[in-house]
Amino acid sequence: MTLLTQNEYKAIAADLDMPTGAFIDGKFRPAASGATFATTNPATGEELARIASCDAADVDLAVEKAREAFDDGRWSRMHPSERKDVLIRLCKLITRNARDLAVMESLDSGKTIYDCETVDIPETIHCLKWHAEAIDKIYDQVSPPSDDHIAMVLREPIGVVGLVMPWNFPLLMLAWKIGPALAAGCSVVVKPAEETTLTTLRLAELASEAGLPRGVLNIVPGGGAEVGEPIGRHMDIDMVSFTGSTVTGKKFLTYSGESNAKEVVLEMGGKNPAVVMDDAENLDRVADHIVNGAFWNMGENCSAASRLIVHKDVKDELLMRIAHHAKQWNVGDPLDPETRLGALVSKAHYNKVCSYLEQADNIVLGGKADNGFVEATVVEVSDNTDTLAREEIFGPVLSVIEVSGFDEAILMANDTEYGLCASIFTANVKRAIRGARALRAGTVTVNSFGEGDITTPFGGYKQSGFGGRDNSVHAHDQYTQLKTMWIDLADDADEAVD
């Protein structure tokens, strides 16, 4: 990937045509009420566009069109190989428009162009392609046959799916969900986060150009109460998949219980521990992993390594090496390809992160916040009861807790309401495996920090997750349901004997 210069990115930004309507039944349209809301560039405060501000009436229309599309089978019963072709065409169109999408994503979210170009867009394409390729390979089984019966286990698309999205990886999280949902044959109603709607609308337009039939992918922009809740409570939506905060995620369980008992899959917050034992090898490499895990995407990442639990004997050296690596994470204009920390997504979120910095007693690195931008920050806390060690900050802030041994480290790591990701750094293979088993998290990495990749399931234990997993073939489970078809093969004579 060859990156352009800051000026070249600015020139692309100046020429972008921003989508503004809701995308329902294959076309852009204003909100039923005519209302709009502003989406701004968090790095400059500049208004980028005014977008349709939808409400329950628009959700109803989108669901009606999605249901029509699902029931008449224009997508749900299309031959799997044809569905695959459409999604592969979409991937090609995203590739052709990658640069514009990367700039649009960066402008709308404050993410660095470096990340958008090297991670968000390529990973989005990779994810959609992976699920498209799976379409004609993973469904339907025949149960062990006997002479007088055979059973087929059919995996059918679940129906109309509601997707309520976060703002931290607008396109990539969309791909995580529409990849398997569309592959399965579902029709989809998406509510993007109100902070970051633009690229989702653009992707819907590209999907249409790729041949996705109208009504299959609908985008309803707007607020949580106005659009998210009506999706959660809709009587004709069969399942909802949500990514965002634990507080909001739990509301979908209520919405479901009080409406049609729709399936709910929740991918929620994290306070992910990185445990470093005294026998960890190559502390410089460990520091690099932790810095990347803590500060990548400005720490606006549910899987961020936000808690460092470190053995007292290696703490000082590790912190020194962390400081060395963190200095390379410069704050700056997101459209400058040299920038590693862009703007936080919104003024409100910036204020929330700053309020945590104000509570920090012992900042050992960084701590400066200015007009939407926050430095890579390391804070030592006295123990795990400190607010900075317990709450999801969702900014570039790493909390450090010292421990004296393995058991204490694991106890501390698990002492959280969350359980999304965790990591353990040790050279002792038995300790690594015992630790990985004991850590209560959906993804545990050993001697590295990460989320796995498209082939591995992603989701949380405890209050980090509910109901299913994103990524891998397991992601298809949530968008499908199993039907057993039991066929009697016995002839009449046999039946008479029975």
Ligand SMILES: NC(=O)C1=CN([C@@H]2O[C@H](COP(=O)(O)OP(=O)(O)OC[C@H]3O[C@@H](n4cnc5c(N)ncnc54)[C@H](O)[C@@H]3O)[C@@H](O)[C@H]2O)C=CC1
């Ligand atoms: N797990 C993750 O990836 C994310 C976690 N967060 C966490 O959440 C905190 C707050 O950020 P928010 O953007 O406010 O998260 P949020 O969880 O409230 O928002 C996520 C989505 O839910 C929608 N929503 C909000 N209220 C709703 C409601 N009552 N009913 C239905 N839908 C609703 C939003 O419009 C957005 O599309 C962040 O500081 C961070 O800690 C935020 C975004 C992503």
Ligand code: BAL
């Ligand atoms: N890191 C991808 C999942 C999320 O932040 O929501």
